[in-house]
Amino acid sequence: MEIDITALPPIEQYKLLASTVVPRPIALVTTISDEFGDNAAPYSFFNCMGEDPPVMVLGLETKRHNQSLKDTTVNIRDNGQFVIHLIDEPMAQAMNICAIDFPSNISEVEEAGLTLTPSRIVRPKRIVEAPVAFECEKIALLQIGPTRNIAIGKVVRMHVRDGLFDPVTHYINPELYRPIGRMYGKLYARMTDHFEMEVPSYEAWQREKGF
Numbered sequence: 001m002e003i004d005i006t007a008l009p010p011i012e013q014y015k016l017l018a019s020t021v022v023p024r025p026i027a028l029v030t031t032i033s034d035e036f037g038d039n040a041a042p043y044s045f046f047n048c049m050g051e052d053p054p055v056m057v058l059g060l061e062t063k064r065h066n067q068s069l070k071d072t073t074v075n076i077r078d079n080g081q082f083v084i085h086l087i088d089e090p091m092a093q094a095m096n097i098c099a100i101d102f103p104s105n106i107s108e109v110e111e112a113g114l115t116l117t118p119s120r121i122v123r124p125k126r127i128v129e130a131p132v133a134f135e136c137e138k139i140a141l142l143q144i145g146p147t148r149n150i151a152i153g154k155v156v157r158m159h160v161r162d163g164l165f166d167p168v169t170h171y172i173n174p175e176l177y178r179p180i181g182r183m184y185g186k187l188y189a190r191m192t193d194h195f196e197m198e199v200p201s202y203e204a205w206q207r208e209k210g211f
C-alpha cells in the first residue's frame, strides 16, 4: 500500500505518523510564564538530536480547538528556557494530568501532585520525581507550518536520580531506568525487554560470508 500522505487531512497525517514512529520517548516539559508562573506539559514529538552541543527537539502543535499556541510554545518563545523530564511508570498518571488543557493560571504540576525545585542554570523549575531532567536553553523556535512549531534546545545541565548512573560504563543503567514510551492515542509502551546486537566489523562480515 502506498500512501500520498501530503494529500491527507492533517489529522489523518498525524494518525499515520504517530502510530508508525513508535514508541516515542515522552518529554514532560516545564516552562515559566511571567504572568502565569510554572507550566508543565508532555510532548512525545521529542528526541535528542546529538551531542557537542547536546541538543533536544520538541514538536509543538497549536491547540486543536482554536489553533492558538500552547502555553509551552508561548513560554519557550518568550523566555527561551525549558526543562525536559523523562517519565517512568510511577510518574505516568501525573504526566497524564499535566496534559489536561487547564486554563493558563492553573498549575498542572500542583494538580498532578508533583514537586518543583529550582533548576541550577535556567529559570523554569524542575520536577523532583523525574528520573532524568535536562535544563535547556532555546537555540531556535521554528514555525514550519500554520499549526506546527519546532523548538530546538541546548542542554546546559542534566540531573539524574541517584543510583541510575553507572560509573563504570558511564551509561544510565537500563535495569533501573524504565522510561515509558508513547505509542498513539491512549496506548503506551513499557521498557521491560532488552536484547543485544553488535555491529560486526567489515572483516568479520567478510569472514562470515567466506571471502
Ligand SMILES: Cc1cc2nc3c(=O)[nH]c(=O)nc-3n(C[C@H](O)[C@H](O)[C@H](O)COP(=O)(O)O)c2cc1C
Pocket: 026, 039, 040, 041, 042, 043, 044, 045, 046, 059, 060, 061, 062, 069, 070, 071, 072, 073, 095, 096, 098, 099, 100, 101, 102, 182
Ligand atoms: C503522552 C502525551 C504526548 C503528547 N505529545 C504532544 C506533542 O508532541 N505535541 C503537542 O503539541 N502536544 C502533545 N500532547 C498534548 C499536550 O500535552 C497538551 O495539549 C497540553 O495541554 C499542552 O499544554 P500547554 O498548553 O501547557 O503547553 C501530548 C499529550 C500526551 C498525553
